[in-house]
Amino acid sequence: MTTTAPPTRVHAASRPDSPWWRQAVIYQIYPRSWADSDGDGVGDLPGITARLPYLRDLGVDSVWLSPFYTSPQADAGYDVANYRDVDPLYGTLADADILLAAAHDLGLKVIVDLVPNHSSDEHPWFRAALLAGPGSPERERYLFREGRGPDGDLPPNNWQCVFGGSAWSRVTSEDGQWYLHLFDIRQPDFNWENPEVRAEFEDILRFWLDRGVDGFRVDVANALIKEAGLPDWDEPLHLLGDDEGVVHEPNGKRAPMWDQDGVHEIYRAWRRVLNSYNPIDADGYSGEHDRILCGEAWVDSQERIARYVREDEMHQAFNFDFLKTQWRADDLRNGIASSYAAADSVGAPTTWVLSNHDVVRHASRLGLPVGTKRPNGIGVGDPQPDTALGLRRARAATALMLALPGSAYLYQGEELGLPDSTDMPDDVRQDPTWPRSGHTERGRDGARVPMPWEGNRPSYGFGPSDQTWLPQPASYAALAVDRQADVEGSTLELYRALLATRRERGLGVGSLSWWEGLSEDVLAFVNASAAGERNLVITNFGVEPVVVPEGAQALLSSSPLGDGGAVPTDTTVWLTW
Numbered sequence: 001m002t003t004t005a006p007p008t009r010v011h012a013a014s015r016p017d018s019p020w021w022r023q024a025v026i027y028q029i030y031p032r033s034w035a036d037s038d039g040d041g042v043g044d045l046p047g048i049t050a051r052l053p054y055l056r057d058l059g060v061d062s063v064w065l066s067p068f069y070t071s072p073q074a075d076a077g078y079d080v081a082n083y084r085d086v087d088p089l090y091g092t093l094a095d096a097d098i099l100l101a102a103a104h105d106l107g108l109k110v111i112v113d114l115v116p117n118h119s120s121d122e123h124p125w126f127r128a129a130l131l132a133g134p135g136s137p138e139r140e141r142y143l144f145r146e147g148r149g150p151d152g153d154l155p156p157n158n159w160q161c162v163f164g165g166s167a168w169s170r171v172t173s174e175d176g177q178w179y180l181h182l183f184d185i186r187q188p189d190f191n192w193e194n195p196e197v198r199a200e201f202e203d204i205l206r207f208w209l210d211r212g213v214d215g216f217r218v219d220v221a222n223a224l225i226k227e228a229g230l231p232d233w234d235e236p237l238h239l240l241g242d243d244e245g246v247v248h249e250p251n252g253k254r255a256p257m258w259d260q261d262g263v264h265e266i267y268r269a270w271r272r273v274l275n276s277y278n279p280i281d282a283d284g285y286s287g288e289h290d291r292i293l294c295g296e297a298w299v300d301s302q303e304r305i306a307r308y309v310r311e312d313e314m315h316q317a318f319n320f321d322f323l324k325t326q327w328r329a330d331d332l333r334n335g336i337a338s339s340y341a342a343a344d345s346v347g348a349p350t351t352w353v354l355s356n357h358d359v360v361r362h363a364s365r366l367g368l369p370v371g372t373k374r375p376n377g378i379g380v381g382d383p384q385p386d387t388a389l390g391l392r393r394a395r396a397a398t399a400l401m402l403a404l405p406g407s408a409y410l411y412q413g414e415e416l417g418l419p420d421s422t423d424m425p426d427d428v429r430q431d432p433t434w435p436r437s438g439h440t441e442r443g444r445d446g447a448r449v450p451m452p453w454e455g456n457r458p459s460y461g462f463g464p465s466d467q468t469w470l471p472q473p474a475s476y477a478a479l480a481v482d483r484q485a486d487v488e489g490s491t492l493e494l495y496r497a498l499l500a501t502r503r504e505r506g507l508g509v510g511s512l513s514w515w516e517g518l519s520e521d522v523l524a525f526v527n528a529s530a531a532g533e534r535n536l537v538i539t540n541f542g543v544e545p546v547v548v549p550e551g552a553q554a555l556l557s558s559s560p561l562g563d564g565g566a567v568p569t570d571t572t573v574w575l576t577w
């Protein structure tokens, strides 16, 4: 089949020598669950270091490590008590230095998590604030307020916390004051209007930059500044937005705790700090050594997300709209086009992502009927995903994502096609979402189960013992790394081929033009290099097999092709011609 319509250009190619972060594939390691060196059932830094060659062989450019800092683990480490040290659960600062050096020796960059919206309640500043009492400068580092009502025993406003319940907790009735926590009760929000907080975080950035990290993933980057006066807000505080995308701005009114314009001046200041570490070569090129900021900002539109990646702010911001898009050709086509329009308007790369530690893995999500509201965890008694369909669509979705120009994040285990653990007993769950939502939202444990490395070993090779901090489903044995390595057609080998081909053919810096003329259930585009080398990418969402254009040669496909190279349903193929 041929087409007569000229391709519609959506995005122009970048320079082939663009900075690394404009096209990097970055692999998220969730340290608790990747590799355990000492058998206590919790992953750790020495475990990660020992397994890094696996990532070089997989073909990623960088890793992002979720938090490994000193923490009582009330929110799995997103509650930091000391931003400049490693929790003994994960190792020591010396282990972090060894990990960094080992990664760099393998040619991998390392991005660490930065959690600036809140600390742990065990942070020395919060402890000092409690002791120092109302009116003290120590309290000014957090958001303490008097309560409402005659005795001040009602919260200062009606905000709900993301995990459920009030966003305020009272110190004690004698003390009288309340503190704000948008997340768990053990995660008090900092007061970012206080210059002391700003200075402290710039110093924390320097601490890790001096140790050699290549950048930071910035946790809830859209939350640091709250609207003055902390006005009431009647809507629930979902972190991820609903599936229509709009929660932060219902009826045209911006939520007082999300995406306030004041956050941007913080990131401009951070960019100045990072730029002082980004040396420019004799030929004026700095890209190979750039240290970067990647924002986690759950905001309502591509236009709002683009504001975080303006030239003097962050380098990247996750494209969560893509993650939230339903498995429909039109929805994806529109989402991809609007992503490029917004990112290109500020000269930033798009940053694609399908899975992370906060959402149901895409191999499970895509196994639910199209149109299902995205669940916050799946558990016993919930509608269960179709595992085979989910995996097939997940492989097609990843092959689509990795053909898109820009940067992409992978979440550990997706290269094995891991599903969420969806039948985990509720009494082993650890995410505060489950109790705080009054046992209505299962939360995120299903995506956080320890990695299977060797199908025949206790804990599937996660560590030297049979301990795992969350139970691994029996289905993980057959998906273990050793069961998939060098096995033709395995998901692991598909990821390796996608990453190698993407790199060889420069897909991360190519242009994108729609290829018109195929059925409306098909998404098709050409990714062309600046030199004009063309890659045709086709994803078939329909039931009818799609005949590919004459003369096109398949480079790889997410599922086996049919007669004459036809593309079957729920399959992505990369072609050259």
Ligand code: GLC
Residues within 6 Å of the ligand: 075, 078, 079, 115, 183, 219, 220, 239, 296, 357, 358
């Ligand atoms: C981010 C993290 C999430 C955490 C929350 C509070 O969204 O990804 O895991 O619970 O911030 O720090």
Ligand code: CA
Residues within 6 Å of the ligand: 036, 037, 038, 039, 040, 041, 042, 043, 044, 089
């Ligand atoms: Ca351990």
Ligand code: MG
Residues within 6 Å of the ligand: 085, 086, 087, 088, 091, 092, 093
């Ligand atoms: Mg230590």
